[in-house]
Amino acid sequence: xxxxxxxxxxxxxxxxxxxxxxxxxxxxxxxxxxxxxxxxxxxxxxxxxxxxxxxxxxxxxxxxxxxxxxxxxxxxxxxxxxxxxxxxxxxxxxxxxxxxxxxxxxxxxxxxxxxxxxxxxxxxxxxxxxxxxxxxxxxxxxxxxxxxxxxxxxxxxxxxxxxxxxxxxxxxxxxxxxxxxxxxxxxxxxxxxxxxxxxxxxxxxxxxxxxxxxxxxxxxxxxxxxxxxxxxxxxxxxxxxxxxxxxxxxxxxxxxxxx
Amino acid sequence: xxxxxxxxxxxxxxxxxxxxxxxxxxxxxxxxxxxxxxxxxxxxxxxxxxxxxxxxxxxxxxxxxxxxxxxxxxxxxxxxxxxxxxxxxxxxxxxxxxxxxxxxxxxxxxxxxxxxxxxxxxxxxxxxxxxxxxxxxxxxxxxxxxxxxxxxxxxxxxxxxxxxxxxxxxxxxxxxxxxxxxxxxxxxxxxxxxxxxxxxxxxxxxxxxxxxxxxxxxxxxxxxxxxxxxxxxxxxxxxxxxxxxxxxxxxxxxxxxxxxxxxxxxxxxxxxxxxxxxxxxxxxxxxxxxxxxxxxxxxxxxxxxxxxxxxxxxxxxxxxxxxxxxxxxxxxxxxxxxxxxxxxxxxxxxxxxxxxxxxxxxxxxxxxxxxxxxxxxxxxxxxxxxxxxxxxxxxxxxxxxxxxxxxxxxxxxxxxxxxxxxx
Ligand code: HEM
Numbered sequence: 209x210x211x212x213x214x215x216x217x218x219x220x221x222x223x224x225x226x227x228x229x230x231x232x233x234x235x236x237x238x239x240x241x242x243x244x245x246x247x248x249x250x251x252x253x254x255x256x257x258x259x260x261x262x263x264x265x266x267x268x269x270x271x272x273x274x275x276x277x278x279x280x281x282x283x284x285x286x287x288x289x290x291x292x293x294x295x296x297x298x299x300x301x302x303x304x305x306x307x308x309x310x311x312x313x314x315x316x317x318x319x320x321x322x323x324x325x326x327x328x329x330x331x332x333x334x335x336x337x338x339x340x341x342x343x344x345x346x347x348x349x350x351x352x353x354x355x356x357x358x359x360x361x362x363x364x365x366x367x368x369x370x371x372x373x374x375x376x377x378x379x380x381x382x383x384x385x386x387x388x389x390x391x392x393x394x395x396x397x398x399x400x401x402x403x404x405x406x407x408x409x410x411x412x413x414x415x416x417x418x419x420x421x422x423x424x425x426x427x428x429x430x431x432x433x434x435x436x437x438x439x440x441x442x443x444x445x446x447x448x449x450x451x452x453x454x455x456x457x458x459x460x461x462x463x464x465x466x467x
Numbered sequence: 468x469x470x471x472x473x474x475x476x477x478x479x480x481x482x483x484x485x486x487x488x489x490x491x492x493x494x495x496x497x498x499x500x501x502x503x504x505x506x507x508x509x510x511x512x513x514x515x516x517x518x519x520x521x522x523x524x525x526x527x528x529x530x531x532x533x534x535x536x537x538x539x540x541x542x543x544x545x546x547x548x549x550x551x552x553x554x555x556x557x558x559x560x561x562x563x564x565x566x567x568x569x570x571x572x573x574x575x576x577x578x579x580x581x582x583x584x585x586x587x588x589x590x591x592x593x594x595x596x597x598x599x600x601x602x603x604x605x606x607x608x609x610x611x612x613x614x615x616x617x618x619x620x621x622x623x624x625x626x627x628x629x630x631x632x633x634x635x636x637x638x639x640x641x642x643x644x645x646x647x648x649x650x651x652x653x654x655x656x657x658x659x660x661x662x663x664x665x666x667x668x669x670x671x672x673x674x675x676x677x678x679x680x681x682x683x684x685x686x687x688x689x690x691x692x693x694x695x696x697x698x699x700x701x702x703x704x705x706x707x708x709x710x711x712x713x714x715x716x717x718x719x720x721x722x723x724x725x726x727x728x729x730x731x732x733x734x735x736x737x738x739x740x741x742x743x744x745x746x747x748x749x750x751x752x753x754x755x756x757x758x759x760x761x762x763x764x765x766x767x768x769x770x771x772x773x774x775x776x777x778x779x780x781x782x783x784x785x786x787x788x789x790x791x792x793x794x795x796x797x798x799x800x801x802x803x804x805x806x807x808x809x810x811x812x813x814x815x816x817x818x819x820x821x822x823x824x825x826x827x828x829x830x831x832x833x834x835x836x837x838x839x840x841x842x843x844x845x846x847x848x849x850x851x852x853x854x855x856x857x858x859x860x861x862x863x864x865x866x867x868x869x870x871x872x873x874x875x876x877x878x879x880x881x882x883x884x885x886x887x888x889x890x
Contacts, residue, residue, distance in 0.1 A: 252730060280548045346742070350548065353733055354741035389751075430741075433551065433558040440559075441729020445722060452718040459711040466506060466703065 240386045242357045242364035245420075249359075249427055252442060255435050256428045258290045263407050264425025265289065267418050269299075270405050271398050272348065275340060277328035280349035281429060284322040288432060289425075296322045303327040341381040343394030352423075352430035359427045361387065366419040369397040498684055503702035504709055505690035507867050511585075512688065512709075513716030514578040519676065520717065521571045526669050528564040536616065538662040540655045543618035544743040562732040563724075568610050569735045570724050572758035575603060579786075583810060586798030587689040593790040595682040598675055600786045605672040607759070612665040614756060618658065619740030624753045626653045626661070632766070635773040652746065693798025694863055701867035752827055760824030761817055765843070767828050768836040778840065785847050792847050794855030802861040806854045813846040 248257035265286065268278070283300035287293065300320035305327065308315035320327065330336035337344050346354075355361045364387040372384035382392040399415045399422075407413055428434070475486035475493060486492040535554050537546035550557035579599070582588055588596035615626045630647050634640040649656030687696070696702050703709070727734065735757055739750050755763050762779050769775035785792075800807040816839040823836035 280545070280552065285552075350741045354738050356738050437558065437562075437729055437732070441725060444725050444729065448718055448722045448725060452715065452722065455711070455714045455718055459715050462707050462711045466708070 239389045239391060240364075240368075242360040242387055245360050245363050247359055247420075247424065247427065249424070249434055252438060254438065256289075257424060259409060259411075260421045260424040261289050261428050262291065262425075263409070263411060263418075264421035264423065264428075266407065267399075267405055267422040268348070268425055271418075272422065273326070274329055275336070275345040275395075275398075276348045277330070277345075278326040278349045278429060279328060279347050281326045282323060283320060283326070285432065287322075289428065293322075300324060341394060343381075345395065348426055348429070350430045352427045354430075359423050362426060363419050363423045365393075366399055366422070367415060499710075500704065500706045502684070502705040503687070503696070503699070504705045505688055505696055505867055506701060506703045506708075507690050507692060508688070508709065508712070509691050510712075510716055511577070511581040511691075513713055513720075514574050514581060515683075516713045517574045517717065517720050518571070518578055520720075521567060521574055522669065522672060522676065525564065525567050525571065526673070528560050528567065529666070529669065531560050532564055533666060536662075538616070538659050540618060540658055540744070543616060543658060547617045559728070562728045564613075565736065566724065566727045566732060568613065568756070569727070569758065570720070571606060572610070574720070575606065576758075579603065580814065583789075583813075584800050584807075585689055585691055586693050586793070586795075586800070588786075588790045589793065589798050590790070591686045592682075592689065595679060595686060596790060597787055598679040598682060600783065602672055602675050602679060603786075604783065605668055605675065609665060609668040609672065610756065610758070612661045612668070614740075615658065615661045616665060617740060618744045620742045620744055620748070620750050621737045621740040621753070623653060623744035623746065624750055625755055626657065628753055629755070630657075632772075632776050632779075635776045637773070689798060690867060691799060691801065692864060692867055693802070694867060697866045697868075754825055757821070757825070760822075761820035762824075764820040764824035764836045765840050767824075768833065768840045778844075782840075782843060785844070789847060789851075793851045795851075795858060795860070797860040797863070802863055803854070803858060804861065805858050806851065809846055809850045809854065813843065816840075816842040816846075 248254060248260065268276075283296055286296050286299065291299070300322050303320040303324075304317045305320045305324050306315060307318050310316055330339065333344060352358050352362060357364070365385060368385045368387040370384055370386065372378055376384065376391075378384060379392055382394060383396055384391060385393045399418045402412070402414050404415075405413050405418060411417060431437075472487040473490040473493065475483045475490065476496075477483045477486050477492055482492055532550065535546065535550050535557065537543060547561065550561050552558075554560070582596060582599070611625075611629060615622045630644055630653065633643045633647060636643060645651060647657070648654065649660060690696075737754065737756075754760070762782060765782050766775040766779040769778050795803060795806065797803050800810055819839040820836060820843065823832045823839065826832040
């Protein structure tokens, strides 16, 4: 039974190491755990910083939307971020939407309306891959919920590009990013330098700032219900706590003759 | 009182009129009003009622989700996202339903554990217990089917892995899998039938729950001492005593539920399920929902596929014969010092399996899962039968009211029916 015993020892050892040492040294290809970033929407009372989310939309529109779709969103949803009706209409009208058929049976292009979904950069997956060296830029509608680490991860990923360390050979068309699984990502650094976008409110567009803003925007996009959800939660739990106290008092009164 | 009418004791003329013809009010009064209930329940006895509430919540939220859900591979994912965004309070419905499944399993696991600890599966409650196991199986099937509906990556790959298990059956396995799928892979026909069954099974569950409760009201409840009530001094009418006590537990349950739904709605879910199903991309780790992890670990602990499937099925089926494996006449583990330790270790093995189930199938997790699996079965097949013959239990109290009223009597300190409900 020697193999069993040595395996048992290995098991105990591994267990012990986990308890004592925390995460063992990471192999070269393994992704780093994204650091905890403070966001306006964290915590029990968190809300979306509207100014940041609006700037984030601008980053999405000017940068990310060249490659990434957001199929679950309509332009009208932007009103929730504090944009006015007129602004939403103007934004929607900047894209051309395929519509039809008309009375003659023809498809036609028309300017977008607030009720239209965000226009996708590619008509299908094949086109998206063809334009991106075979890689597929995922839809960003719920990306914050679709990744371990959520907003922390997205922010870490967007700011986590660097030159590969000594001895790491990048595959063709790949970029080194220590937060991405496998550390080689097909997306070239989308936020490359200060001033890549020009924020209307005068905020300096550093990479860190653009990344935070677009992450805030994507977090809102993934969970537009977050604010009302948390508000409702606080009220309901307060209510239940009070009701629980009263119920407990009633229960004690009813049971007082039993003990 | 005309012949053929029930002799109703209700004063209100309308209630009395109905009750005389269909004595539902008398029945409710008998089964939930005056129903004699052991006076020494602790809060573990709350969980059956909580499970019933949970089932009702699942059905209520499920019906409203179904009004907005589209069971088609091209639209399912988007229809769920539409529920989250455009249906009024749709996010609430969905998060209550998704987390409700988790709450349901938490409640049921505690409920089953209570039965194991206090020997509620023993005579005369064997059938009651077995009906409970049937409910548990139905719940597991329902939850598995439901998890497929949002048609994310884990939905698709979980369905693929689990349905593929049937292919382990010799000779007919492959045909069964094709039959389950309605084709040659998990696809639109699979989604459609899963949706149909997901809608159906909760109502079947409801029927079995009715039988479960009917059986309970024949044998009456067990209690923490595991001894039978000797007379009225040992019981209390269900109302107001246990309606009041159950209400306290119910609110605590709602607080935990609300904390999940409002502040951590995706904590127990898997991020991959927010990526639409893609048959061409296999996720690196396919893991089932947390409540299936112990059984998943047992499945993977066996190197042989068929063996794993048999052991996984056996880990639940064994509960059906538990009443006959445990031959000790003593119900409550309070009076079985050895079996009690063995059962606590069994609980540990259950959690260890749950942990291993979430890990990739590598060492040391496989080995640990094997040891835990071994103990899981040994508890039922070796330890309980052996202890039934060998163990000398502690002396049982003369009656329920004795230790409760006088606080002790012949009991050793630890085994005393400490009135937890002293409150
Ligand atoms: C035993 C009771 C039930 C359990 C344990 C259960 C469990 C589940 C689970 C785990 C999901 C996946 C949730 C997610 O991750 O999105 C789900 C989805 C769903 N269930 Fe149920 N369910 C139950 C009863 C019902 C009933 C009675 C109905 C219909 C009348 C229903 C309708 C649906 C629908 C339409 C979905 C898809 C929407 C969604 O994914 O959120 N469920 N169920």
